[in-house]
Amino acid sequence: MKKQLKIATIGGGSSYTPELIEGFINRYHELPISELWLVDIEKGREKLEIVGALAKRMVAKANVPIKIHLTFDREEALRDADFVTTQFRVGLLDARAKDERIPLKYDTIGQETNGPGGLFKGLRTIPVILDIVKDMERLCPDAWLINFTNPAGMVTEAVLRHTQMRKVVGLCNGPIGIERGIAETLNVPKEEIYVEFTGLNHMVFAKTIYHQGVDVTKKVIDIMANNVANAVGLKNIADLDWEPEFFRTLGMVPIGYLRYYYQTSKMLADQKRAFEEEGTRAEVVQRIEHELFELYKDENLAIKPPQLAERGGAYYSEAACNLINSIYNDKRDIQTVNTRNNGAISDIDPHSAVEVNCVITRQGPIPLTTGELPVPIKGLVQQIKSFERTAAQAAVTGDYNMALLAMTINPLVPSDTDAKSMLDELLAAHKEYLPQFFKGER
Numbered sequence: 001m002k003k004q005l006k007i008a009t010i011g012g013g014s015s016y017t018p019e020l021i022e023g024f025i026n027r028y029h030e031l032p033i034s035e036l037w038l039v040d041i042e043k044g045r046e047k048l049e050i051v052g053a054l055a056k057r058m059v060a061k062a063n064v065p066i067k068i069h070l071t072f073d074r075e076e077a078l079r080d081a082d083f084v085t086t087q088f089r090v091g092l093l094d095a096r097a098k099d100e101r102i103p104l105k106y107d108t109i110g111q112e113t114n115g116p117g118g119l120f121k122g123l124r125t126i127p128v129i130l131d132i133v134k135d136m137e138r139l140c141p142d143a144w145l146i147n148f149t150n151p152a153g154m155v156t157e158a159v160l161r162h163t164q165m166r167k168v169v170g171l172c173n174g175p176i177g178i179e180r181g182i183a184e185t186l187n188v189p190k191e192e193i194y195v196e197f198t199g200l201n202h203m204v205f206a207k208t209i210y211h212q213g214v215d216v217t218k219k220v221i222d223i224m225a226n227n228v229a230n231a232v233g234l235k236n237i238a239d240l241d242w243e244p245e246f247f248r249t250l251g252m253v254p255i256g257y258l259r260y261y262y263q264t265s266k267m268l269a270d271q272k273r274a275f276e277e278e279g280t281r282a283e284v285v286q287r288i289e290h291e292l293f294e295l296y297k298d299e300n301l302a303i304k305p306p307q308l309a310e311r312g313g314a315y316y317s318e319a320a321c322n323l324i325n326s327i328y329n330d331k332r333d334i335q336t337v338n339t340r341n342n343g344a345i346s347d348i349d350p351h352s353a354v355e356v357n358c359v360i361t362r363q364g365p366i367p368l369t370t371g372e373l374p375v376p377i378k379g380l381v382q383q384i385k386s387f388e389r390t391a392a393q394a395a396v397t398g399d400y401n402m403a404l405l406a407m408t409i410n411p412l413v414p415s416d417t418d419a420k421s422m423l424d425e426l427l428a429a430h431k432e433y434l435p436q437f438f439k440g441e442r
Contacts, residue, residue: 004034005328008077008140010132011088011149012038012070013048015292016316018304020085021055023317025062031325037069037077043092045072047293054296061302074135081140083324086132087148090124091433093289097282098429104275105425106418109268112281113151113202114260115412116422119391122154123403124433126395129155133163144327144364146171146320147338151388153201156338156353158392169323169365170201170338170353173315174255178206180315182253185223186211197336197357198345198370199255203384204336204355205377206253207370221248240266250376261380261411326360334358339365346372348385383411398436403427 009020017038024033038055040048052070059066071077078084089096099117100110111117129149136143145168147155156170175197183190188211196208209217225244239256240263260267278284288307295305319335326333334357341354344367348354358365373381387410394402400423407419427437 004032005082006035006037006080007033007083007085007324008037008039008081010039010074010077010084010086011044013040013044013046013051014087014089015047015051015289015296015308016087016148017051018054018058018296018308019317020087020320021058021317022304023321024066025059025064026317027321027325028062028064028066030329031321033066035067035069037071037081039071039074039077040088042072048072050293050296053299054301057299057302058304074132075139078132078135078139078143081136081143082328083144083146084132084136084140085146085148085320085324086129088125088128089149090121090128091430093282093286095124095430095433096121096285097280098426100271100280100282101275102425102429103422104272106414106422107268108414108418108422109260109264109271109412110280111260111271114257115410116407116419116426118151118154119387119403119407119410120426120430122151122158122388122391123395123437124430125149125151125155126158126392127436129159130163130396133159133165133168137165143167144169144324146323148172148316148320151201153203153338153353153355154388154391156201157388158395160340160351160353161389161392162396166340167364170355171319171323172201172204172338172355173319174202174257175204175336175355176315176319178204178253178255182206182209182220185220186216194334196370197355198373199355199377199381200353200384200388201338201355202255202257203261203381204255205258205374207374209253217251220253221251224253240270252374252377264412323360327362327364330362332359332361334368335360335365337365339367342367344369347378347382348373352385352389380411383409395436398434398439400427400437403437 038052056068096112099120103110103116109115112121147170152170152172159168179195183193192212194210195206197204198207199205209220225247336357338353338355341348341350341352343350344356345354357368390406394406404423407423408416413419
Protein backbone atom coordinates (compact mmCIF):
# COMPACT_ATOMS: atom_id res chain seq x y z
CA MET A 1 0.00 0.00 0.00
CA LYS A 2 1.22 3.49 -0.82
CA LYS A 3 2.66 5.13 2.30
CA GLN A 4 2.21 8.77 1.27
CA LEU A 5 -0.88 10.24 -0.34
CA LYS A 6 -1.42 13.17 -2.66
CA ILE A 7 -4.83 14.81 -2.62
CA ALA A 8 -6.00 17.57 -4.97
CA THR A 9 -8.95 19.75 -4.00
CA ILE A 10 -10.57 21.64 -6.88
CA GLY A 11 -12.14 24.77 -5.43
CA GLY A 12 -9.54 25.02 -2.69
CA GLY A 13 -10.44 28.63 -1.90
CA SER A 14 -13.87 27.57 -0.65
CA SER A 15 -14.94 28.64 2.82
CA TYR A 16 -15.53 24.91 3.45
CA THR A 17 -11.82 24.06 3.12
CA PRO A 18 -11.05 24.37 6.86
CA GLU A 19 -13.62 21.58 7.41
CA LEU A 20 -11.60 19.38 5.07
CA ILE A 21 -8.29 20.30 6.69
CA GLU A 22 -9.65 19.50 10.15
CA GLY A 23 -10.90 16.14 8.91
CA PHE A 24 -7.53 15.21 7.40
CA ILE A 25 -5.67 16.31 10.54
CA ASN A 26 -7.94 14.21 12.76
CA ARG A 27 -7.37 11.14 10.58
CA TYR A 28 -3.66 11.56 9.83
CA HIS A 29 -2.77 8.51 11.93
CA GLU A 30 -4.73 6.41 9.39
CA LEU A 31 -4.54 8.60 6.31
CA PRO A 32 -0.89 9.55 5.65
CA ILE A 33 -1.33 12.57 3.41
CA SER A 34 1.98 14.09 2.40
CA GLU A 35 0.65 16.63 -0.14
CA LEU A 36 -2.63 18.53 -0.27
CA TRP A 37 -3.00 20.72 -3.34
CA LEU A 38 -5.60 23.49 -3.13
CA VAL A 39 -6.58 24.53 -6.65
CA ASP A 40 -8.63 27.52 -7.71
CA ILE A 41 -9.15 29.97 -10.55
CA GLU A 42 -7.62 33.44 -10.82
CA LYS A 43 -10.89 35.09 -9.72
CA GLY A 44 -10.57 33.17 -6.48
CA ARG A 45 -6.95 34.16 -5.79
CA GLU A 46 -7.62 36.24 -2.66
CA LYS A 47 -9.80 33.57 -1.05
CA LEU A 48 -7.34 30.80 -1.94
CA GLU A 49 -4.46 32.69 -0.36
CA ILE A 50 -6.45 33.43 2.81
CA VAL A 51 -7.73 29.85 3.18
CA GLY A 52 -4.37 28.42 2.23
CA ALA A 53 -2.61 30.42 4.93
CA LEU A 54 -5.14 29.21 7.51
CA ALA A 55 -4.69 25.63 6.30
CA LYS A 56 -0.93 25.90 6.78
CA ARG A 57 -1.41 27.26 10.29
CA MET A 58 -3.82 24.44 11.11
CA VAL A 59 -1.43 21.66 10.06
CA ALA A 60 1.48 23.42 11.84
CA LYS A 61 -0.52 23.68 15.06
CA ALA A 62 -1.51 20.01 14.77
CA ASN A 63 2.13 19.09 14.06
CA VAL A 64 1.28 16.85 11.13
CA PRO A 65 3.64 16.73 8.10
CA ILE A 66 1.06 17.62 5.44
CA LYS A 67 2.54 19.94 2.81
CA ILE A 68 -0.07 22.46 1.61
CA HIS A 69 0.34 23.66 -1.98
CA LEU A 70 -1.65 26.54 -3.49
CA THR A 71 -1.96 26.62 -7.27
CA PHE A 72 -3.96 27.84 -10.25
CA ASP A 73 -2.50 25.06 -12.39
CA ARG A 74 -4.98 22.18 -12.28
CA GLU A 75 -2.72 19.81 -14.20
CA GLU A 76 0.10 20.28 -11.71
CA ALA A 77 -2.28 19.48 -8.87
CA LEU A 78 -3.78 16.42 -10.54
CA ARG A 79 -0.55 14.76 -11.65
CA ASP A 80 -0.18 11.46 -9.74
CA ALA A 81 -2.92 12.36 -7.26
CA ASP A 82 -4.54 9.53 -5.29
CA PHE A 83 -7.80 11.35 -4.56
CA VAL A 84 -9.39 14.38 -6.19
CA THR A 85 -12.10 16.28 -4.33
CA THR A 86 -14.30 18.85 -6.01
CA GLN A 87 -16.09 21.67 -4.18
CA PHE A 88 -16.39 24.53 -6.67
CA ARG A 89 -19.12 26.86 -7.91
CA VAL A 90 -19.05 27.92 -11.57
CA GLY A 91 -19.92 31.61 -11.68
CA LEU A 92 -19.39 31.97 -7.92
CA LEU A 93 -22.18 33.17 -5.62
CA ASP A 94 -23.26 35.81 -8.13
CA ALA A 95 -24.46 33.00 -10.41
CA ARG A 96 -26.29 31.37 -7.52
CA ALA A 97 -28.07 34.66 -6.81
CA LYS A 98 -29.38 34.73 -10.38
CA ASP A 99 -30.55 31.11 -10.08
CA GLU A 100 -32.52 32.10 -7.00
CA ARG A 101 -33.77 35.52 -8.08
CA ILE A 102 -34.96 34.95 -11.65
CA PRO A 103 -37.41 32.07 -10.97
CA LEU A 104 -39.13 34.15 -8.26
CA LYS A 105 -40.26 36.53 -11.03
CA TYR A 106 -42.29 33.60 -12.40
CA ASP A 107 -43.76 32.59 -9.03
CA THR A 108 -41.37 29.63 -9.01
CA ILE A 109 -39.02 28.54 -6.25
CA GLY A 110 -35.47 29.71 -6.84
CA GLN A 111 -33.01 27.31 -5.23
CA GLU A 112 -29.47 26.28 -6.08
CA THR A 113 -30.02 22.53 -6.46
CA ASN A 114 -33.76 22.19 -7.05
CA GLY A 115 -36.04 23.42 -9.82
CA PRO A 116 -34.76 25.89 -12.45
CA GLY A 117 -31.79 26.92 -10.30
CA GLY A 118 -30.69 23.32 -9.89
CA LEU A 119 -30.95 22.81 -13.64
CA PHE A 120 -28.72 25.78 -14.38
CA LYS A 121 -26.18 24.91 -11.74
CA GLY A 122 -25.96 21.51 -13.42
CA LEU A 123 -25.67 23.02 -16.91
CA ARG A 124 -22.75 25.18 -15.77
CA THR A 125 -21.04 22.54 -13.65
CA ILE A 126 -21.20 19.31 -15.65
CA PRO A 127 -18.95 20.42 -18.56
CA VAL A 128 -16.27 21.50 -16.06
CA ILE A 129 -16.51 18.21 -14.16
CA LEU A 130 -16.17 16.28 -17.43
CA ASP A 131 -13.05 18.31 -18.30
CA ILE A 132 -11.61 17.42 -14.89
CA VAL A 133 -12.36 13.74 -15.59
CA LYS A 134 -10.49 13.98 -18.92
CA ASP A 135 -7.50 15.49 -17.12
CA MET A 136 -7.63 12.76 -14.48
CA GLU A 137 -7.65 10.05 -17.14
CA ARG A 138 -4.33 11.48 -18.41
CA LEU A 139 -2.66 12.58 -15.20
CA CYS A 140 -3.94 10.32 -12.41
CA PRO A 141 -5.89 7.46 -13.99
CA ASP A 142 -6.04 5.46 -10.76
CA ALA A 143 -7.35 8.32 -8.61
CA TRP A 144 -10.80 8.51 -7.04
CA LEU A 145 -13.02 11.50 -7.78
CA ILE A 146 -14.90 12.53 -4.63
CA ASN A 147 -17.47 15.11 -5.70
CA PHE A 148 -19.08 17.50 -3.22
CA THR A 149 -20.05 20.01 -5.91
CA ASN A 150 -23.81 20.48 -6.27
CA PRO A 151 -26.06 19.27 -7.73
CA ALA A 152 -24.12 16.20 -6.59
CA GLY A 153 -26.61 13.61 -7.86
CA MET A 154 -26.86 15.12 -11.33
CA VAL A 155 -23.08 15.54 -11.52
CA THR A 156 -22.50 11.90 -10.53
CA GLU A 157 -25.14 10.84 -13.07
CA ALA A 158 -23.34 12.78 -15.80
CA VAL A 159 -19.94 11.21 -15.00
CA LEU A 160 -21.44 7.71 -14.97
CA ARG A 161 -23.41 8.27 -18.20
CA HIS A 162 -21.01 10.35 -20.26
CA THR A 163 -17.49 9.20 -19.32
CA GLN A 164 -15.67 5.91 -18.81
CA MET A 165 -14.77 6.83 -15.22
CA ARG A 166 -16.14 4.47 -12.58
CA LYS A 167 -14.05 5.63 -9.64
CA VAL A 168 -16.42 8.46 -8.81
CA VAL A 169 -18.50 9.02 -5.67
CA GLY A 170 -20.90 11.88 -4.98
CA LEU A 171 -21.26 13.19 -1.45
CA CYS A 172 -23.78 15.14 0.58
CA ASN A 173 -23.83 16.01 4.28
CA GLY A 174 -27.64 15.61 4.39
CA PRO A 175 -27.83 11.93 5.44
CA ILE A 176 -25.35 12.54 8.28
CA GLY A 177 -27.51 15.41 9.48
CA ILE A 178 -30.64 13.24 9.35
CA GLU A 179 -28.90 10.45 11.24
CA ARG A 180 -27.72 12.85 13.95
CA GLY A 181 -31.20 14.36 14.18
CA ILE A 182 -32.73 10.92 14.66
CA ALA A 183 -30.21 10.06 17.38
CA GLU A 184 -31.08 13.33 19.17
CA THR A 185 -34.79 12.54 18.82
CA LEU A 186 -34.22 9.18 20.52
CA ASN A 187 -31.71 10.70 22.94
CA VAL A 188 -29.18 7.97 22.17
CA PRO A 189 -25.63 7.99 20.74
CA LYS A 190 -25.64 7.94 16.95
CA GLU A 191 -23.45 4.82 17.05
CA GLU A 192 -26.43 2.91 18.48
CA ILE A 193 -28.71 3.55 15.50
CA TYR A 194 -28.77 2.33 11.92
CA VAL A 195 -30.70 4.27 9.28
CA GLU A 196 -31.61 2.73 5.93
CA PHE A 197 -31.60 5.50 3.33
CA THR A 198 -33.20 5.35 -0.10
CA GLY A 199 -33.58 7.90 -2.89
CA LEU A 200 -31.50 10.48 -4.70
CA ASN A 201 -29.27 13.36 -3.71
CA HIS A 202 -31.40 16.02 -1.97
CA MET A 203 -34.32 13.63 -2.36
CA VAL A 204 -33.39 10.96 0.16
CA PHE A 205 -35.57 9.36 2.81
CA ALA A 206 -34.77 7.59 6.07
CA LYS A 207 -36.83 4.54 5.19
CA THR A 208 -36.21 2.31 8.19
CA ILE A 209 -34.60 3.17 11.54
CA TYR A 210 -33.10 0.66 13.96
CA HIS A 211 -31.91 1.16 17.52
CA GLN A 212 -29.70 -1.67 18.71
CA GLY A 213 -31.31 -3.99 16.17
CA VAL A 214 -34.92 -3.03 16.96
CA ASP A 215 -37.06 -1.30 14.32
CA VAL A 216 -37.99 2.06 15.88
CA THR A 217 -39.17 3.82 12.73
CA LYS A 218 -42.73 4.36 13.96
CA LYS A 219 -41.49 5.62 17.33
CA VAL A 220 -39.22 8.19 15.67
CA ILE A 221 -41.96 9.30 13.27
CA ASP A 222 -44.44 9.72 16.13
CA ILE A 223 -42.00 11.82 18.17
CA MET A 224 -41.12 13.99 15.17
CA ALA A 225 -44.77 14.37 14.15
CA ASN A 226 -45.43 15.96 17.54
CA ASN A 227 -42.58 18.42 16.93
CA VAL A 228 -42.84 18.86 13.19
CA ALA A 229 -40.99 22.16 12.90
CA ASN A 230 -37.80 20.53 14.17
CA ALA A 231 -38.01 17.29 12.19
CA VAL A 232 -34.38 17.18 11.02
CA GLY A 233 -33.88 20.66 9.63
CA LEU A 234 -31.02 22.08 7.56
CA LYS A 235 -29.31 25.44 7.97
CA ASN A 236 -30.13 26.59 4.44
CA ILE A 237 -33.80 25.51 4.32
CA ALA A 238 -36.70 27.08 6.18
CA ASP A 239 -38.02 24.78 8.93
CA LEU A 240 -41.70 25.08 8.07
CA ASP A 241 -44.15 22.83 9.90
CA TRP A 242 -45.16 19.53 8.36
CA GLU A 243 -48.77 18.50 8.69
CA PRO A 244 -48.54 15.85 11.44
CA GLU A 245 -51.01 13.51 9.72
CA PHE A 246 -48.98 13.66 6.50
CA PHE A 247 -45.71 13.09 8.32
CA ARG A 248 -47.08 10.06 10.21
CA THR A 249 -48.66 8.51 7.12
CA LEU A 250 -45.56 9.02 4.98
CA GLY A 251 -43.80 6.87 7.57
CA MET A 252 -40.30 7.98 6.60
CA VAL A 253 -38.09 10.93 7.52
CA PRO A 254 -37.55 13.12 4.43
CA ILE A 255 -34.51 15.31 3.95
CA GLY A 256 -35.36 18.99 4.37
CA TYR A 257 -35.15 19.61 0.61
CA LEU A 258 -38.38 17.63 0.24
CA ARG A 259 -40.16 20.68 1.63
CA TYR A 260 -39.77 22.25 -1.81
CA TYR A 261 -41.93 19.48 -3.28
CA TYR A 262 -44.38 18.74 -0.46
CA GLN A 263 -44.78 22.36 0.74
CA THR A 264 -44.28 24.24 -2.52
CA SER A 265 -46.68 27.14 -1.92
CA LYS A 266 -45.50 27.67 1.67
CA MET A 267 -41.83 27.54 0.66
CA LEU A 268 -42.40 29.94 -2.23
CA ALA A 269 -44.15 32.40 0.08
CA ASP A 270 -41.33 32.10 2.61
CA GLN A 271 -38.73 32.67 -0.12
CA LYS A 272 -40.50 35.81 -1.29
CA ARG A 273 -40.66 37.10 2.29
CA ALA A 274 -36.98 36.34 2.86
CA PHE A 275 -36.05 37.94 -0.48
CA GLU A 276 -37.78 41.18 0.50
CA GLU A 277 -36.20 41.20 3.97
CA GLU A 278 -32.64 39.99 3.36
CA GLY A 279 -32.18 39.13 -0.31
CA THR A 280 -31.52 35.73 -1.87
CA ARG A 281 -29.87 32.93 0.08
CA ALA A 282 -26.78 33.56 -2.07
CA GLU A 283 -26.62 37.14 -0.80
CA VAL A 284 -27.00 35.92 2.78
CA VAL A 285 -24.17 33.44 2.19
CA GLN A 286 -22.02 36.20 0.70
CA ARG A 287 -22.35 38.13 3.94
CA ILE A 288 -21.57 35.01 6.01
CA GLU A 289 -18.54 34.28 3.82
CA HIS A 290 -17.28 37.84 4.15
CA GLU A 291 -17.34 37.45 7.94
CA LEU A 292 -15.68 34.02 7.70
CA PHE A 293 -12.84 35.24 5.52
CA GLU A 294 -12.26 38.16 7.87
CA LEU A 295 -11.86 35.55 10.63
CA TYR A 296 -9.63 33.41 8.43
CA LYS A 297 -7.26 36.38 7.95
CA ASP A 298 -6.42 36.39 11.66
CA GLU A 299 -2.84 35.15 11.88
CA ASN A 300 -3.54 33.84 15.38
CA LEU A 301 -6.34 31.59 14.13
CA ALA A 302 -5.13 28.01 13.64
CA ILE A 303 -8.34 26.00 13.99
CA LYS A 304 -11.64 25.76 12.15
CA PRO A 305 -13.78 28.59 13.57
CA PRO A 306 -17.17 27.53 15.01
CA GLN A 307 -18.89 30.19 12.88
CA LEU A 308 -18.34 27.95 9.83
CA ALA A 309 -21.30 25.85 10.98
CA GLU A 310 -23.57 28.75 9.97
CA ARG A 311 -22.44 28.33 6.36
CA GLY A 312 -24.56 25.19 5.96
CA GLY A 313 -21.69 22.75 5.40
CA ALA A 314 -21.70 21.01 8.76
CA TYR A 315 -20.31 17.45 8.65
CA TYR A 316 -18.54 18.04 5.32
CA SER A 317 -15.24 16.83 6.73
CA GLU A 318 -16.95 13.86 8.34
CA ALA A 319 -18.49 12.80 5.02
CA ALA A 320 -15.54 13.47 2.71
CA CYS A 321 -12.74 12.38 5.01
CA ASN A 322 -14.53 9.28 6.26
CA LEU A 323 -15.09 8.21 2.66
CA ILE A 324 -11.47 8.73 1.61
CA ASN A 325 -10.24 7.03 4.77
CA SER A 326 -12.51 4.01 4.22
CA ILE A 327 -11.50 3.58 0.58
CA TYR A 328 -7.79 3.91 1.37
CA ASN A 329 -7.91 1.57 4.38
CA ASP A 330 -10.52 -0.83 2.97
CA LYS A 331 -12.59 -0.35 6.13
CA ARG A 332 -15.76 -1.97 4.73
CA ASP A 333 -17.95 0.24 6.91
CA ILE A 334 -21.34 1.60 5.83
CA GLN A 335 -21.76 5.15 4.53
CA THR A 336 -24.49 6.88 2.52
CA VAL A 337 -23.14 8.12 -0.81
CA ASN A 338 -24.12 8.80 -4.42
CA THR A 339 -23.01 5.90 -6.55
CA ARG A 340 -24.07 3.66 -9.43
CA ASN A 341 -27.35 1.98 -8.45
CA ASN A 342 -26.47 -1.56 -9.57
CA GLY A 343 -29.94 -2.75 -8.56
CA ALA A 344 -29.94 -1.35 -5.01
CA ILE A 345 -33.21 0.45 -5.79
CA SER A 346 -35.05 -1.99 -8.03
CA ASP A 347 -37.21 0.57 -9.82
CA ILE A 348 -34.35 2.93 -10.78
CA ASP A 349 -32.14 2.17 -13.79
CA PRO A 350 -29.11 0.15 -12.60
CA HIS A 351 -26.75 2.53 -14.43
CA SER A 352 -28.09 5.65 -12.69
CA ALA A 353 -26.72 7.45 -9.65
CA VAL A 354 -28.66 6.94 -6.42
CA GLU A 355 -28.09 7.92 -2.79
CA VAL A 356 -28.11 4.78 -0.66
CA ASN A 357 -26.16 3.03 2.08
CA CYS A 358 -23.01 1.39 0.76
CA VAL A 359 -20.22 -0.79 2.10
CA ILE A 360 -17.07 1.26 1.44
CA THR A 361 -14.18 -0.87 0.20
CA ARG A 362 -10.86 -0.34 -1.53
CA GLN A 363 -12.76 -1.09 -4.74
CA GLY A 364 -15.24 1.67 -3.91
CA PRO A 365 -18.85 1.72 -2.67
CA ILE A 366 -20.91 -1.47 -2.86
CA PRO A 367 -24.56 -0.36 -2.66
CA LEU A 368 -26.83 -2.23 -0.26
CA THR A 369 -30.11 -3.47 -1.65
CA THR A 370 -33.09 -1.49 -0.42
CA GLY A 371 -35.71 -2.91 -2.80
CA GLU A 372 -38.56 -1.05 -4.43
CA LEU A 373 -39.26 2.56 -3.63
CA PRO A 374 -42.31 2.82 -1.36
CA VAL A 375 -45.40 3.77 -3.37
CA PRO A 376 -45.84 7.24 -1.78
CA ILE A 377 -42.39 8.40 -2.99
CA LYS A 378 -41.93 6.29 -6.12
CA GLY A 379 -43.39 8.75 -8.62
CA LEU A 380 -41.56 11.82 -7.32
CA VAL A 381 -38.17 10.09 -7.10
CA GLN A 382 -38.52 8.66 -10.60
CA GLN A 383 -39.61 12.05 -11.96
CA ILE A 384 -36.53 13.72 -10.51
CA LYS A 385 -34.31 10.98 -11.90
CA SER A 386 -35.83 11.62 -15.34
CA PHE A 387 -35.11 15.32 -14.84
CA GLU A 388 -31.49 14.63 -13.82
CA ARG A 389 -30.81 12.40 -16.81
CA THR A 390 -32.39 14.86 -19.25
CA ALA A 391 -30.55 17.79 -17.69
CA ALA A 392 -27.21 15.95 -17.88
CA GLN A 393 -27.83 15.23 -21.56
CA ALA A 394 -28.56 18.92 -22.15
CA ALA A 395 -25.41 19.98 -20.29
CA VAL A 396 -23.22 17.69 -22.38
CA THR A 397 -24.77 18.50 -25.77
CA GLY A 398 -25.81 22.13 -25.39
CA ASP A 399 -29.17 21.15 -26.89
CA TYR A 400 -31.67 23.95 -26.22
CA ASN A 401 -34.70 21.70 -26.73
CA MET A 402 -33.32 19.11 -24.31
CA ALA A 403 -32.79 21.85 -21.72
CA LEU A 404 -36.37 23.03 -22.24
CA LEU A 405 -37.60 19.47 -21.78
CA ALA A 406 -35.62 19.13 -18.56
CA MET A 407 -36.95 22.44 -17.26
CA THR A 408 -40.55 21.55 -18.10
CA ILE A 409 -40.57 18.08 -16.52
CA ASN A 410 -39.22 19.39 -13.22
CA PRO A 411 -42.12 19.27 -10.75
CA LEU A 412 -41.37 22.75 -9.40
CA VAL A 413 -41.95 24.39 -12.81
CA PRO A 414 -45.62 25.37 -13.32
CA SER A 415 -45.91 25.17 -17.13
CA ASP A 416 -44.07 24.72 -20.40
CA THR A 417 -44.56 28.42 -21.19
CA ASP A 418 -43.03 29.48 -17.89
CA ALA A 419 -40.28 26.93 -18.47
CA LYS A 420 -39.37 28.51 -21.80
CA SER A 421 -39.41 32.04 -20.40
CA MET A 422 -37.19 31.06 -17.47
CA LEU A 423 -34.88 29.04 -19.69
CA ASP A 424 -34.35 31.96 -22.06
CA GLU A 425 -33.76 34.47 -19.26
CA LEU A 426 -31.40 32.20 -17.34
CA LEU A 427 -29.47 31.29 -20.51
CA ALA A 428 -28.95 34.98 -21.20
CA ALA A 429 -27.97 35.66 -17.58
CA HIS A 430 -25.39 32.84 -17.54
CA LYS A 431 -24.18 33.06 -21.14
CA GLU A 432 -20.54 33.47 -20.05
CA TYR A 433 -20.60 30.04 -18.38
CA LEU A 434 -22.69 28.14 -20.94
CA PRO A 435 -20.65 28.16 -24.17
CA GLN A 436 -22.15 24.82 -25.25
CA PHE A 437 -25.49 26.57 -25.87
CA PHE A 438 -23.98 29.37 -27.96
CA LYS A 439 -21.67 27.45 -30.29
CA GLY A 440 -23.07 29.12 -33.42
CA GLU A 441 -22.25 32.63 -32.21
CA ARG A 442 -18.97 34.39 -32.70
